[in-house]
Amino acid sequence: MSEHADLLIIGAGPAGMAAALAAAPSSARIVILDDNPLPGGQIWRDGPQAKLPKQAQRLREQLENCGNVRRHASTRVIACAGPKQLLVENDERGWVLGYDKLILCTGARELLLPFPGWTLPGVTGVGGLQALVKGGLPVRDQRLVIAGSGPLLLASAATARHNGARVLRIAEQAGSAAVAAFAAQLPRWPDKLLQSFSLFDHHYRTGTHVLAALGTDRLEGVRLQQQGKIVELACDRLACGFGLIPNTQLGQALGCELDGQVLTVDTWQASSRADHYAAGECTGFGGSELALVEGAIAGYAAVGDRRQAQALWPRRARWQGFANTLNSTFSLDPRLKSLAQPDTLVCRCEDVPYSALATHTDWRAAKLASRCGMGACQGRVCGAATQHLFGWQPSAPRPPFSPARIETLSCLDDSPPA
Template sequence: MNATMPAPNTFASQDPCAILIVGAGPAGLSAALAAAPSGRSIVVLDDNPAPGGQVWRNGAGAASPGPLQQLQEALARYPHVRLCCGTRVVAAQGSQALLLESANSAWVQGFEQLILCTGARELLLPFPGWTLPGVTGAGGLQALIKSGLPVRGQRIVIAGSGPLLLAAAASATQAGAHVLRVAEQSTWLHVAAFGAGLLRWPNKLAQAATLMHRAYRCDSYVVAAQGDACLQSVQLRQGAQTFQLDCDRLAVGFGLVPNVELGRLLGCATKPSAQGHLALQVDGQQSTSVAHIFAAGECTGPGGAELAMAEGHMAGLATLGKKPAAAHLHARARWQDFAYRVDQQFALRPELRTLARTDTLLCRCEDVAYGSVAACSGWNDAKLHQRCGMGACQGRICGAAAQHLFGWDAPSPRPPLSPARVSTLSLASEDTQALS
């Protein structure tokens, strides 16, 4: 793909495809494979440089994880399936086209049907020191390590909630770091109940047993991160005790927030996820409220790779008007049940809403402090009067945090969905006129 791309900032138009899939993670690749035998033209795009999504992310030169390799090999048999990595959606152009941008090009991609497989991102909640260099998301640290960040010999604290903490700890340990603590905010009772329930999902039980870390503690959360120019120590609370650990890195994630912005821009209805964030609403066939748009995977609610694959398969079949086999319906129900248990046992404790001080940044793109927005009446007020959410992330981080902290509605997405070149945006207006 890159070899044939035009010079930077020149534009190419692409023929409309029958099925456009946004997201090349487990859901998107499974959707493509299910629809591929139809012979219809399929484009799968992803803003990452390689397919695999969050769970199968790998650094340059590393072998693809087994399931990703199998999906890629299977898809390679279909020449009418085109994978465009390093390509992001900037805006919707009417209801049957998207404006796309890559490093070298920008174009409007028309489609007959669209499958949204945009996944989820981490929920980051503010606490004093959370913007210090050395503090990242838990999955964020894992992604950095997979992309080559050297952590050998570094002392790392991982905190937050959910199974992703153990996956991040395993990646850090494997890369030679000393994981001092894995602080899970949920209680032992809840985590033990979750562990016992895993008997119904033997592969998850085996995975949990493999990943379990001796520094794992429940009922434990970060109160503050400290350091002058960068992180030097972390203050943790465990039960009634508060103590300090000196460390080089802190990785904190509080579960996942579905990426619904593109779906909302296209008019797809949403529903609240178990944690109270918005997820794309789908029916039993993975159809959204917009007739020719389907959605699968974690943009419809966090649930893990297995559920994403089951839903992706069904969405792919649904574009062809086909019904899934009973085994697939059964698999989806089984993994939906697993997702429900994760939500139940790793629900966030109310204390996490009280950690930020008045001078703690809430919006790190625009340097907006928690104290300046706490008295606002809602997201629009905070945005208009304090510039909260006006920066590069367009409220993806602080909007989700504000929703959790204050119970505000999620920010309404506006194009461009992410920072884009001016030349790309000028194409948008021309094409919008041409398409309308």
Template sequence: MADLYDLAVVGAGPAGLAGAVTAAGLGLRVALLDAQPRAGGQYYRHPDPALGARRPDRLHHGWATFARLRRRLESSGVRHFAGHHVWTVVREREVWDVHAVTGDDGDGDRPVRVRAGAVLLATGAYERQLPFPGWTLPGVVGAGGAQAMLKEGLVLPGNRVVVAGSGPLLLAVASSSAAAGAHVPEVVEASGYVGYARRPRALATNPGKLREAVTHGAALLRHGVRIRTGSAVTEAHGADRLEAVTVSRLGRDWRPLPGTDRRIDCDALAVGHGLVPRIELATALGCATVRSGDGTFALALDGDQATSVPGVWAAGETSGIGGAQLALTEGELAARAIATGLNGAPAVTGALRRRRARMRAFADTMVAAHAPGPGWPGWLTDDTEVCRCEEVTAREIRAAVDDLGARDTRSVKLMTRAGMGWCQGRVCGQAVSCLAGGAGAPERRPFATPVPLGVLAGLDPSDSPESPGACGASG
């Protein structure tokens, strides 16, 4: 029989780490599960010790915060399940079963079950990609992917790197890449920064965000990097790999303006249009969602970070994209609320709630300022691959909508296989949804991550998860 914990935290990024160490400090028995071999998540991703990096802190903002969290984790008594890919969470009477798969024992993939009285989902987000002709060429990487390459592998995607897309991550990627030795000719921002000025209170109450922007801006100025707003990379060129990109001016709806194309030579393109909350585990349980200001779906939470399913809480990007500081606050708040309910720990303070509200206001401003415009499909030619896993083109998706009557993402997927490849729609899902009219709700899937059939076959019948329908009903 598996050990029984008070709380299982899924995800060891800022929100999960803050939640786990706070809960342990309040007397709860805590299990922390994460797919990565080391704690930190995507934001605090850091080099493998074997690389011998002497100053990993130079690649991060807030490294001191992470160092404190890591020390607290190591001394907290939290059971850290590193290298564990959680694929489903189900309820068995009054206990939650968290099912994961791991191969870290050297004997291949094996199933693992962790049992707990409550669950905190801190599963983070993944990068939103909007396709354009040539985006599948070698040398084109996600903006977050470029940052991960540098933070973890100490490598750059190329020597001459154009950074493009939309959102504050672009400034961080460009400044860190330039500091690491890359030549960054331009940062190409599809939106701009005027949207922040429409909510001056959110800016005034979050001075740290302004200081961070100034720091990045100064670094870019020092390295001679230009920032072009209201523009986008609308085509990538090359034979065997990337050689150049076309940058076009955009109208207010993000539709390319005729006669504004420019060509920039480069051997790498780091491109991304913000982040998408990773909520597959929660939607499989039937947790309610809300649509964010940028069209993505996030979890609907109450003032204590509780989802609509009793016994399940969430923190960080699952409740809407907001950055590391907000994730840390939400993780702590959720842990305190859970501990109050389980062992009578002191209730969440008003100061903590006010801090969350202040940072959430800025997050909402940020999301609205960089939301993709409806005209971006004007970048696509008919033969542009939208789903790269299944090689489904824009022409095929448009035919499904215009000729076959598809009206939502699921219908398009059934007719074209878009989103049915290895990434399960994480790369193309937002684009397919937009081309399908943007209607519908998040899909409910029994598996949040691919699981080998051998793992499923090897499950003990007493440990087998319930059906997806039962998962939702149990909440």
């Protein structure tokens, strides 16, 4: 079974939705693939305890009203099936999806750094906690500590607090001077300034980072380095997030070049491969506003409407300025590389400690000797951690990109050779 799209969009977060809506008036046959049940990505994730902003609701409604846009929910890309063909799978079937042009809006995932106790039950990522709470996880009256870096700490705290959690501390590793300088620039982006007021929490502390999660069978407390002093807090949950890692694996598999850790794009959001575009956090981090305008530019450019795309360049430049300020403010302190102890697990899927990795010189050697990155997450967590800790470059992705059924893989037999 196969399908063909004039324009295929991978990812239905803000960038993907904006790309589809920009391209829709062209009457092109548009297909959106996303691994979530509903559009919105992580930032606008839906669930029993989620409250979607009006902008997200409006974009969803507009998308549903586009007769030439077809959305495949809960669908994953498994492999490249040939030139401009992908093998995809949902909960019911697998099939080959061909396309003329493609826009990658694959977003980003959390950077999780290992520290003593980070594998204890009760310790999660910051974005992970937010997703769990929106999905219905009860946190009422639970004592919560949030640690790491960036505005997501405040957003996650607000979601948990809204659902009854007791936020004891928000530990931001960036220093007070850097955060104050960032706050002083927020009037350049009035919406962000207003948002900062709604997210403010008096438990927020700068110059503070996690040292260890405490407990035996589950989390019982956390040890923090707070502005030069050691502080211990009893808590029921600890959420840590140290920024984001762009999801570039599919782009790399398709032959798109990288610029550092992100996909390379030009002013039209075009990648290094002809007819392949990219937008949103797989090209750099800047929040939903930047993702929306990048997605719209990519959508217009992909259907040949360069005039509309170029008209959005000033808006993109404005939000790129915010992104640059954000990323420089919350860059990680080098001291965070020393959190892990020799017995701290780095690859939690294969139980590989820091000491088993520190003697190696690159990712491949460490993987061959220790099985690091060969477990269920396929290096998505430990690969990013070792890249930060040791400067290792993870290997290029190999299919299948996600776990797949045998029947799905058999679809490759029916596709033309690459």
